[in-house]
Every structure is written in structure tokens, then in C-alpha cells.
Amino acid sequence: MTAKIRLYVEHPLGAGQSVPLDKAQAHYLFGVMRQSAGAAVLLFNGRDGEWLAEVAEAGKRGGMLSCVEQTRVLQMPPDLWLMFAPIKKARTDFIVEKAAEMGASRIVPVMTEFTNAGRVQRDRLQAHAVEAAEQCGGTFVPEVAQAAKLSQLLNTWDPARRIMFCDEALAGAAAGLDPHVAERGPWAILIGPEGGFSQAERARLQRLDFAHAVTLGPRILRADTAAVAAMTVWQQKLGDWA
Numbered sequence: 477m478t479a480k481i482r483l484y485v486e487h488p489l490g491a492g493q494s495v496p497l498d499k500a501q502a503h504y505l506f507g508v509m510r511q512s513a514g515a516a517v518l519l520f521n522g523r524d525g526e527w528l529a530e531v532a533e534a535g536k537r538g539g540m541l542s543c544v545e546q547t548r549v550l551q552m553p554p555d556l557w558l559m560f561a562p563i564k565k566a567r568t569d570f571i572v573e574k575a576a577e578m579g580a581s582r583i584v585p586v587m588t589e590f591t592n593a594g595r596v597q598r599d600r601l602q603a604h605a606v607e608a609a610e611q612c613g614g615t616f617v618p619e620v621a622q623a624a625k626l627s628q629l630l631n632t633w634d635p636a637r638r639i640m641f642c643d644e645a646l647a648g649a650a651a652g653l654d655p656h657v658a659e660r661g662p663w664a665i666l667i668g669p670e671g672g673f674s675q676a677e678r679a680r681l682q683r684l685d686f687a688h689a690v691t692l693g694p695r696i697l698r699a700d701t702a703a704v705a706a707m708t709v710w711q712q713k714l715g716d717w718a
Contacts, residue, residue, distance in 0.1 A: 477544065479516035479528060481509055482610045484617060489524040489543055494532070497539040506534045517541060520609075522617045525550040551615050553579040554715045555662045557637070559586045560703055561669035562593035562623065567700045571667075572601045574700075576608035576618055578707045579715060584664075585623040590671035596623040626666075626677065630684070637662040639687040642706050644672050646691035660714050665706045670699055 483505070487495045497505065505511045515531045519541065526548035533540040558580040562568045568585075575583050583605065585596045602620045609617045633639075640663060666681075673681070681687045692705045711717040 477516045477528060477530065479518045481505070481511070482518040482520065482526075482613070484606045484610055485519050485521050487521065489519055489521055489527045489546075491543060491545065493527075493543040495519060495529060495541040495543065497541065499537050502535060502537060502539045505531070506536070506539065518547065519543070520548075520615045522609075522615070523550065526615050548615055553581045553616055553618070554660075554711075556580055556707075556710065556715065557582040557584055557664040558667070558703060558707065559584040559626075559629070559639075559664055560667040560699065561586055561588045561591040561626075562596050563670055563699050564593070567698075568593070568596075568601070569604050570700050571703045572604045572620060573608040574704050575707065576605040576614065577612045578704070579711060579717075580618050580707065581616075582621060583618050584621045584629070586626045586629060586666070587623055588626045588669050589674040589677060591669045592671065593669075598622055627680075630680065633684075633686070634662075635684075635686045637664055637686070639663070639681070639684070640665045640706065640710060641681050641687045641689045642667050642692055642702055643678065643681075643689040644668065644696045644702075645678065646689060647694060647696045663710065663714065665703075665710060667699055667703050667706060 485495055513531050513534050517529050518526055519529050520526045525546050527543045528545050528547050529541040529543050532542045558575040560571055562585045572583055598620055605620055606617050692702055
């Protein structure tokens with residue numbers, strides 16, 4: 477039994493476990509993908525790893541899958557948060573998708589002084605994180621947190637979680653992660669808005685012992701490009717790519 481379709485579900489997974497499908501999932505499997513009873517599907521829920529399942533019941537408004545065997549154990553990402561200032565809708569979607577693919581454990585939209593974006597639709601962004609995990613073979617889906625003001629986050633920040641602060645003002649300078657602070661453990665990457673951080677925000681971050689300013693090369697990157705570049709740098713040095 478082989479399967480090419482991966483589906484995220486919230487139901488527990490285990491040997492012999494029946495997994496009900498909602499209307500949207502049934503439409504996707506049976507209407508869009510033309511699957512029928514007996515078809516194989518890979519399931520994951522972010523807790524129980526990946527399971528091979530068989531379609532037991534197929535209907536227009538619902539269905540039932542039955543777990544056969546576990547194909548992969550749960551693979552947790554590093555304890556890395558991606559914090560970014562929301563930008564235009566499609567590019568914000570891109571950041572969330574790439575963060576899920578590249579191994580962020582939590583995604584946090586932050587509102588800075590120069591953030592130029594409307595209301596952040598958390599449910600829509602969470603759906604993008606789920607889709608990214610389905611497509612990239614991940615067994616974990618990062619939570620997309622409610623948008624919060626950067627100043628408020630810093631007021632209650634746990635200093636045990638270090639921040640890799642990507643400062644566009646350092647473009648062209650030799651400012652990577654200091655070897656003395658580049659230790660594994662809880663981290664967060666902070667990406668600013670298209671207009672950059674304000675002087676007040678930059679000054680505050682520079683005063684924090686747990687915030688470490690870095691540059692992402694000789695050019696100022698777009699926010700969505702910076703998110704991918706920063707995660708690549710961190711993963712290769714401190715994450716599960718190293």
C-alpha cells in the first residue's frame with residue numbers, strides 16, 4: 477500500500493484508530509483528488525508522527541479513514557521562533573509557509589513602529605502553515621501566534637530565549653552571531669518591516685543582553701527574503717541542519 481497524499485488531522489492517530497473526515501477534507505480527497513474506498517493516505521497531527529491510513533468510507537460530506545501503521549515518528553523542530561513584521565498579504569503568506577518548511581517551532585507576527593499592514597488573519601496564516609507541513613513531509617505544525625506589539629513582547633520576554641536581531645542598518649558590516657553566544661537552546665529570529673526598525677526600537681534591542689544584532693550580507697533584503705536567509709543562517713549554525 478503506497479500513498480502520495482498527506483493530510484493533517486486533529487484526531488489522535490494509532491494502530492487501528494478510526495479517523496473521521498470533515499466536509500472540506502472529504503471534498504479534497506474524494507472530489508478533488510478522486511480517491512475512493514481502499515485508497516491509501518498519509519496522516520499526521522503534530523503529535524503522533526505520520527501514519528499510513530486506508531479510506532474506509534468515502535462520501536461527499538464526510539468519510540472515515542483507518543490507521544494501518546506508523547511510517548515516521550514525530551520529528552520536532554529546534555526551539556526556534558520566527559518573529560516578523562507583517563507585510564503585504566501574499567508575502568506574509570510566503571514567510572509563514574517557508575518558516576513551517578524550514579523548521580520554526582512557533583511563528584509570531586509582531587507589530588513594530590513602521591509596520592505597514594492591516595489586520596493579521598491568524599486562522600488563514602495557520603492554514604498556510606498546515607499546508608506547508610503537508611507538502612514538505614513535516615510531522616509537526618508550528619503555531620502561528622496572535623499578532624502582538626514588539627514593545628509588549630519585549631516587556632515580558634524570557635531572557636533565556638536569545639534573539640537573533642536582523643538589523644538592516646548593519647548591511648555590509650561583518651556582524652554574524654558571536655561565537656560566545658552561538659549556543660544551542662531557545663532562540664528567536666526577529667525580522668523587521670519594510671521600513672526597518674525605528675531608532676528607538678534599535679536602541680532598545682541593542683541594550684538587551686539576550687538580543688544579538690546580525691547582518692544578512694552586503695545588501696538590504698526584502699522582509700520575506702530576509703526571513704528565509706535568517707532561518708538558513710541559524711539552522712546551519714545552531715539548528716537541525718548543522
